[in-house]
Amino acid sequence: MLIAKVIVDVPTSQTNHSFDYLIPDHLTELVKEGVRVSVPFGPRKVMGFVIGIADQSEFNKLRPVDQVLDMTPVLTPELLELGKWLADQTVSFYIQAYQAMLPQVLKAKYKKEIESLTEDPLPYGLDKLFAGRAVIDFDEFVEREGNYRDLLKSIHEGIVQINYMVQSKETVKKVAFIEPDKELYLLEEALIDLPKNAQKQRVILEYFLNDPLPVQKSKLIQQCNTTASTIKALIDKGLLKSVEKKLYRNPYNDDSFERTTSLPLSSQQKQAITPIWQSIDENMNDVFLLHGVTGSGKTEVYLQAIEKVLEKGKEAIVLVPEIALTPQMVRRFKGRFGGDVAVLHSALSPGEKFDEWTRIHKKEVRVVVGARSAIFAPFENLGIIIIDEEHETSYKQEEQPRYHAREVAKYRGEFHHCPVVLGSATPLLESFARAKKGVYQLLEMPDRMNEQEMPPVEIVDMREELHQGNRSMFSRRLLEAVKLRIEKKEQVVLFLNRRGYSTFVMCRECGDVMKCPACDIALTFHKSSHQLKCHYCDFHIPMVRNCPTCESDQIRYFGTGTQKVEEALREAVPEARIVRMDVDTTRRKGAHEKLLNQFQEKKADILLGTQMIAKGLDFEDVTLVGVLAVDAMLNLPDFRSSEKTFQLLTQVSGRAGRHKLPGEVILQTYSKEHYAIELASQYNYEQFFLQEMQMRKNFHYPPYFFLTLINVSHPNQLKAMEVTKTISRLLYKHLSDSVTILGPTPSPIERINNRYRYQCMIKYRDEPDQRKVIRKILRHYYDEIQKNDLTIQVDFEPYQLM
Ligand code: ADP
C-alpha cells in the first residue's frame, strides 16, 4: 500500500512535520499531493494536507487515511513548496502557511454534495446510489461505500460535480426583475397606441420586443437610460410586471462593466512598458520598480502588460492594497478583461471569496485582482505579477505566517520565470535603494497624463496660529478655503491621521518634540509612571513641565479622533454637509461604498476621514485637500514615520484637482521645517530619498541594517519582562558579535486585553543562523506557550512596531 505524507491541522511545534498514513485501496486514485484529507490523530479526526506520496515508511503500525476532502488538489506542487519556504522564512508552522494560501471555507470541513449534471442514467454504480435524485449528500456516498473511482471518472467526464455547501445568507440577494406581463403581440399593439410624447415608455417596450426575457430592474434602467417611474407606468398599465428573484452570488456583475480597449501609450508609458514586454517575451524573472507620480498612467501600463501576457496564453496576478480595491479600480480591470478577471477582496463574504477562488482554480479566469492573499492564486502558468502601491504596509500580514506579499511575488516570479512589477509614486525606501543599486530595474514616469502640474501645497504653521490667538484645530486659512469651496459648490477632502494610540509630547509654542537621543524616535508619555520612554531602547526621563528648548508651558500630548473633528467642523462651518469615514463609520459591510457614493453624488461637501480616504479615490469636483495634523504621524514611535508621512502627504495631495478644475492642498503642522513635510510639499521624492537614507545610515536602520522584532506577552507583567530579558540574553549568546539587541522595553502599546507586552529588537546586517536560533528559543518555551498563556511573536523585517 502507498503512504501519504500529511501535514495535520494541529499547529504546535511538536507536530510541525509530516505524518505517515496508509492509503486504503479504494482511495489510491484520489489521494494525491495537494489534496486535503481527514486522518485519525490520537482519539480524533483532523484535517490535513497531503504533501507527498511514498511507497514505504520508516514507521510501522500506520493508520489509514479516513477520507479525501477534495476531488482535485487544492494546492499545486508549486504552492506546496512555497508553503514550506514560507513557514521557514517566517518561523511558522507548515499548517499555518498552507491555510494562509486558501480561502477560509477550505480551512474547515464543509458539507459537500454530489450533483448529477446529466439527464441520462449515470454510469457505473453511481446510478443506483442516486436512485433518480439529481443531488445526494457526499456523506451518503461515503456511508453507502460509493465507489471513488467511478466518482472521479464521472467528474472528469463532466457528468457529475461536487458542490461545497457554503452557507452565507447575506449573499443570496433577492432582486427585482422586470418582464412582460402580456403576450408580445399585445405589447406591440400597446407600442403603436402610445402617445407621441411617451418616448421613454416606447424605449422600454422596444427593448422587450427585442428581448422578452426577464431583466434585472437596475440593468433595464441603465440600458434604456430610463427611470423607475417610467417602468412603473408600464407596470400600472399591465404591460410589464416585477418579480423578485434570487440572485446567485456574483459580487461583480461582469455585464455591468463598460468594455474598454488599450489606449495609445504616451511616450513615457512606452518607455516604461518596453522592457516589461521584453521580459514577458523572453520569460525573464526581472523585478521592475515602476516609479510614476500619481496620474502618470501606471494602471494603463499594467493593463497593457497583462494583455501581452494573455496573448502568450499565460496568467496574471495584480495586487492592490485592500483599501484601494475600490469599485473604480475593479472597473478598470473588468472593463479591459471582462469575465477573465476574478476579484479577491476581504469585504467579500466567505462564500463569495470561495466562488472567486474556484473560478481561478478551475482556470475559468486568467487575471486575478486582489488584496494581499491573492498572491497565492493557484495559477500554474503565471506570466506577470504586479504589485500596485508597493510601499503599502497592508502587503505585510500581521499574523502568522507574517509574510510580505512582495517576497512571495519574487519567489513565484522566479518559479515561473516571469517579471514582477512593483509600482508606486512613493516607493518604499528599501525598494528604491535596491533599484538604485540595480537589483531592481528602475522605470520612471515623472509626468502626469493630463499634463497638469501637481496641485500647489501650502503649509500652515500652527504655532503661528496659536501666537495669533487661534486655539482651534482649524487654521484661519483652511476655514476660509473650505468656505470658498462650499460657496462655489466644489468639494473638499479633509484628512486626519488615525487617532494616536499613545501620545508623544510636543511644545505647541516652538514645535519641539521630545526624542530619544540614541534612536531618533519620539518619546512616549506613560501616565502611570509619569515618564517619557523610548520604545526601541530603554531610555527614559521624567515627564517635563516646560519645553526644554523654549521653556514654554504649552507642552501637550497629542491625538484627536475624527469624531471630535467632525463636531468642531460642524460648529465652524454649519452650512457644510459632512461625510465622516473612519473605522467607526465603515464597520458594516457596504458602508464604505455607501459613504463614498454619497460624496460622489455630491450629497456632501466635505469628506472627512482617516487613512482610508487617502488613496485610489478619484472625484471630479474635489478642489481642496486639507491635512489637519501631520504631526501625529510624523511622531509615531516608528523609524519609518518620516517616510510614512511623506507617502501619505503625496498621496493625499494627489486627490486634489485630478480633472479639469485646479486643486489646492493645505497642510497644517507644528513642524514646518521638517524635511518630510517640506519635500512632500514640493513633490521631491528623490531629495527625500537621499535625506532619509542619511538618517537611516546614521541611526542604523533599514535598508542599511535589518530588524527582527520579538514581542512577548503575558497576563503577568513581571513574567512578560523576565521572558523578554531571557530571550535577549539568549540572542546575544547565540547570534554573532555584530548584532545589536535593543531592549527589552515595554511595547508602544503596553497592554492589550489585560496582557502585558514587552519587546526586543535585533538589528543586524547578516545573520544566517538567526532563524535556527529563534526556533530553538521558541521550542525552549514550548510548554509555557501551551500551558501558561505565554505568547512570543517573531516578526522579521517588521512594518508595525507597536
Ligand atoms: P496612475 O495609476 O499612475 O495614478 P492612471 O492610470 O490612473 O495613473 O492614469 C491617470 C489618467 O490618465 C486616467 O484617467 C487614465 O485613464 C488616463 N490615461 C492613462 N494612460 C492613458 C493613455 N495612454 N492615453 C490617454 N489617457 C490615459
Ligand code: ZN
Ligand atoms: Zn518649546
Ligand code: ZN
Ligand atoms: Zn532609544
